Amino acid sequence: MSQVGTLESGSRHDLHVGMSPDAPDEADFRDEEEGAFGYVHSYETSSRYDGPGLRAVLFLSGCLLRCSYCHNPDTWHLKDGTYVPAEQVITRLGHFAPALRSLDGGLTISGGEPMVQLAFTRRILAAAQRMGLHTAIETSGFLGDRADDRFLSRLDLVLLDIKSGDPETYRKATGRELAPTLRFAERLAAMGKPVWVRFTLVPGLTDDPANVEKIARFVAPMRNVEWVEVQPFHQLGAFKWKAMGLEYKEANTAAPSPDLIKRVLEQFRAAGCRAH
Numbered sequence: 001m002s003q004v005g006t007l008e009s010g011s012r013h014d015l016h017v018g019m020s021p022d023a024p025d026e027a028d029f030r031d032e033e034e035g036a037f038g039y040v041h042s043y044e045t046s047s048r049y050d051g052p053g054l055r056a057v058l059f060l061s062g063c064l065l066r067c068s069y070c071h072n073p074d075t076w077h078l079k080d081g082t083y084v085p086a087e088q089v090i091t092r093l094g095h096f097a098p099a100l101r102s103l104d105g106g107l108t109i110s111g112g113e114p115m116v117q118l119a120f121t122r123r124i125l126a127a128a129q130r131m132g133l134h135t136a137i138e139t140s141g142f143l144g145d146r147a148d149d150r151f152l153s154r155l156d157l158v159l160l161d162i163k164s165g166d167p168e169t170y171r172k173a174t175g176r177e178l179a180p181t182l183r184f185a186e187r188l189a190a191m192g193k194p195v196w197v198r199f200t201l202v203p204g205l206t207d208d209p210a211n212v213e214k215i216a217r218f219v220a221p222m223r224n225v226e227w228v229e230v231q232p233f234h235q236l237g238a239f240k241w242k243a244m245g246l247e248y249k250e251a252n253t254a255a256p257s258p259d260l261i262k263r264v265l266e267q268f269r270a271a272g273c274r275a276h
């Protein structure tokens, strides 16, 4: 059992490691039905980027992917997060709720991967809905099979990271299989759940035209996908890999050029996606 800590505000770019050394391994973890406690990296209160309006963003610990370009490897393991009661998170959210509501915003739960701690995530989303807040998660979709209807009913929007369209490239980029993400996307499309697709453009890894084309053609017919967001790779997370003693394969990868970003956006638009 991890020691209960105190929720920390801050930034997704702060390094958090070793807060709960006794935490279980994220690969075997299933949180209990009520989700009364969870492992949290940090939270921000004024994002204009992770969903509509002004957002509080809660970054949870635990992820089963190992993206070679990950900006936050300190969110991979539950043991690096702070173990906090859901009620502490909910009380804190309540302080910001009036401002978030007045600016047409809400709560986004990101990570890490929020579906590692499914019950904890659901409990906080439910509380946010009771406060009249718009709710979203940012997810890779890899654990989408875990999301039951009760969980999905707590979501107004899914920010779905489709990290590649080509299964081989996906495996190379993340260490995992692409199929669960596509399955989750199809399920969200069938139920008409609003989705913003996110794609991280990493030169030399995800930028191949055929790889982009596969995502574009998959997403274009989905009427529930409101936007495709092309996110340029950056090096803001490089220091975390170094501090954690991890081998960072993208150490010499440059940010994509304006021309490359333009080409990729045009590919999405030519397929019929609204992309920015």
Ligand code: SF4
Residues within 6 Å of the ligand: 063, 064, 065, 066, 067, 069, 070, 071, 072, 073, 075, 111, 112, 113, 140
């Ligand atoms: S899914 Fe997100 S948190 Fe997990 S490894 Fe990839 S970029 Fe990092």
